[in-house]
Amino acid sequence: xxxxxxxxxxxxxxxxxxxxxxxxxxxxxxxxxxxxxxxxxxxxxxxxxxxxxxxxxxxxxxxxxxxxxxxxxxxxxxxxxxxxxxxxxxxxxxxxxxxxxxxxxxxxxxxxxxxxxxxxxxxxxxxxxxxxxxxxxxxxxxxxxxxxxxxxxxx
Numbered sequence: 225x226x227x228x229x230x231x232x233x234x235x236x237x238x239x240x241x242x243x244x245x246x247x248x249x250x251x252x253x254x255x256x257x258x259x260x261x262x263x264x265x266x267x268x269x270x271x272x273x274x275x276x277x278x279x280x281x282x283x284x285x286x287x288x289x290x291x292x293x294x295x296x297x298x299x300x301x302x303x304x305x306x307x308x309x310x311x312x313x314x315x316x317x318x319x320x321x322x323x324x325x326x327x328x329x330x331x332x333x334x335x336x337x338x339x340x341x342x343x344x345x346x347x348x349x350x351x352x353x354x355x356x357x358x359x360x361x362x363x364x365x366x367x368x369x370x371x372x373x374x375x376x377x378x379x
Contacts, residue, residue: 233364243357250350257343261336265290272296284333287340294333301326 262285270284276296284293302308305319310327313320 236360237364237366240357240360240363243353243360245357247350247353247355247357250346250353252350254343254345254347254350257346258340261339261343262286265336275299287337290333290336290340294330294337297326297330297333 266283266285268284270293272279272282272284272289272293273296274280276292279289279292282289284290301323305313305317305323308319308323310320310323313323
């Protein structure tokens with residue numbers, strides 16, 4: 225059984241196919257980003273200390289681990305500086321270098337948390353694109369017959 229459609233139907237199928245391809249690329253890109261960030265964190269061999277809020281003893285290898293490690297670094301830095309941040313310490317304070325290094329480490333860990341989030345977002349958008357592409361292609365069946373649009377009345 226064939227269905228008559230206008231020439232716009234072919235365009236809808238092409239857009240659907242492009243959306244599916246884009247979705248696959250987004251999923252692959254998100255997955256690759258996740259794996260690269262994870263492998264870089266694992267290579268650092270960071271172990272979460274026993275006084276952290278969670279995941280004690282785990283190697284940092286994901287977004288939650290990285291967040292927990294950043295939190296405990298901040299806690300230790302504040303303990304070492306008497307509760308003062310880098311900006312609040314005197315320039316001559318010996319704790320200033322330690323607090324500065326802690327800030328750099330925290331920023332790096334938070335960057336990995338953001339990278340994991342973007343990777344997950346890209347993969348999620350990829351799934352959405354595939355579903356939209358599939359739905360668009362279902363609107364126009366492959367056995368449809370393309371016909372020219374009817375001329376406007378009075379033309």
